[in-house]
Amino acid sequence: MPGAHRTARSRWSMRTKVMSATMGTVMAGATAYAATNWFVGLNSGSTAEGQSASISNLTISAIASPTATNLLYPGANGDVVLKVSNPNAFPVTLTAVQLPANTTYAAGYTDSALATANTGCTATNSGVAWNFATATSGSSHALTAPLTVAASGTLTVTLTNAASMALSAPAACAGTFFSMPSLTGVTATGGAATATAGPATDSWVS
Amino acid sequence: MAATYRRNRVAAIALLTLLGIVGAPHAQAGAWNVVVAANATGLAQSVAPQPPATVTATCTAPLTDRSITVSWTDASHATSYVVYRSTTSSTDGFTAVATDITSTTWTDTALKKATYWYAVATVTGSSAWISPMSNPTAARQITTTPRCL
Numbered sequence: 001m002p003g004a005h006r007t008a009r010s011r012w013s014m015r016t017k018v019m020s021a022t023m024g025t026v027m028a029g030a031t032a033y034a035a036t037n038w039f040v041g042l043n044s045g046s047t048a049e050g051q052s053a054s055i056s057n058l059t060i061s062a063i064a065s066p067t068a069t070n071l072l073y074p075g076a077n078g079d080v081v082l083k084v085s086n087p088n089a090f091p092v093t094l095t096a097v098q099l100p101a102n103t104t105y106a107a108g109y110t111d112s113a114l115a116t117a118n119t120g121c122t123a124t125n126s127g128v129a130w131n132f133a134t135a136t137s138g139s140s141h142a143l144t145a146p147l148t149v150a151a152s153g154t155l156t157v158t159l160t161n162a163a164s165m166a167l168s169a170p171a172a173c174a175g176t177f178f179s180m181p182s183l184t185g186v187t188a189t190g191g192a193a194t195a196t197a198g199p200a201t202d203s204w205v206s
Numbered sequence: 207m208a209a210t211y212r213r214n215r216v217a218a219i220a221l222l223t224l225l226g227i228v229g230a231p232h233a234q235a236g237a238w239n240v241v242v243a244a245n246a247t248g249l250a251q252s253v254a255p256q257p258p259a260t261v262t263a264t265c266t267a268p269l270t271d272r273s274i275t276v277s278w279t280d281a282s283h284a285t286s287y288v289v290y291r292s293t294t295s296s297t298d299g300f301t302a303v304a305t306d307i308t309s310t311t312w313t314d315t316a317l318k319k320a321t322y323w324y325a326v327a328t329v330t331g332s333s334a335w336i337s338p339m340s341n342p343t344a345a346r347q348i349t350t351t352p353r354c355l
Binding site: 067108168 | 247251330
């Protein structure tokens with residue numbers, strides 16, 4: 001039955017083609033979605049752990065310029081200035097930060113390079129914490145606007161009034177620079193986006 | 207014929223495997239965890255309380271009144287001020303005579319015959335956060351008349 005064989009072969013080939021094309025389309029779409037929606041976490045001392053892509057760490061560091069406009073004093077909030085470095089070949093957009101507990105305080109330094117500790121103003125007594133942090137570590141706080149860091153680029157950001165100082169802060173903490181407690185994570189998406197112009201200003205309000 | 211089927215099946219499975227449908231695990235869209243640096247921090251800075259830049263002492267009218275008004279320029283981040291007075295000299299003997307002053311003027315009344323110097327310090331946030339004293343004012347005298355000079 002050569003004819004029947006031809007028909008069956010043709011049907012199988014057509015079925016294969018249709019199935020393959022369908023699956024290919026589905027997976028292409030899924031891949032595209034995955035490439036534009038990533039949750040970015042901060043895990044102490046670890047390296048990138050993307051499930052199916054090679055993604056390098058972001059770095060968030062303290063920076064002295066631009067100088068903060070709003071300064072801390074007992075009972076007041078102050079700005080936090082930082083630099084986000086993105087070593088990846090694609091832009092990354094930060095949408096939220098995860099904060100340590102509000103009982104985790106910043107250590108004080110006598111210089112903006114954070115090289116010399118202020119021995120009278122430490123992580124034990126400074127009372128300087130992230131604003132809106134809760135008693136539980138890892139609380140998430142949405143930025144007022146997303147921040148996009150260019151591919152292989154950096155972005156300097158002033159987080160307005162993102163730090164708070166307790167009324168109990170000792171006088172030794174006056175005129176001091178603070179290394180804010182390490183963020184426990186950030187939420188970010190990766191993929192095509194227009195980089196935010198720096199230096200930028202942002203924060204969260206709850 | 208069977209060989210052709212096998213070729214087709216192998217090709218299909220290979221394609222699906224390549225696409226991640228069969229065999230190998232595949233990425234879950236929108237759920238990739240990526241790590242950032244270990245010490246993700248930022249820089250904050252605190253105020254160093256500064257005294258008012260200018261402090262003056264003037265005789266309060268009428269001059270026969272035994273009072274002196276102390277005025278000063280507003281200091282940044284000031285929540286209140288402390289006024290100091292000395293009857294010894296412009297450099298010694300200052301003691302606090304008024305605290306928690308939230309305006310930039312204060313009047314010293316019912317003064318006795320003496321020479322008076324004043325200085326002001328800024329409080330920021332809590333009483334523990336106080337600036338050094340400002341430069342002293344010029345001397346003012348209350349005479350026996352009584353009169354303020």
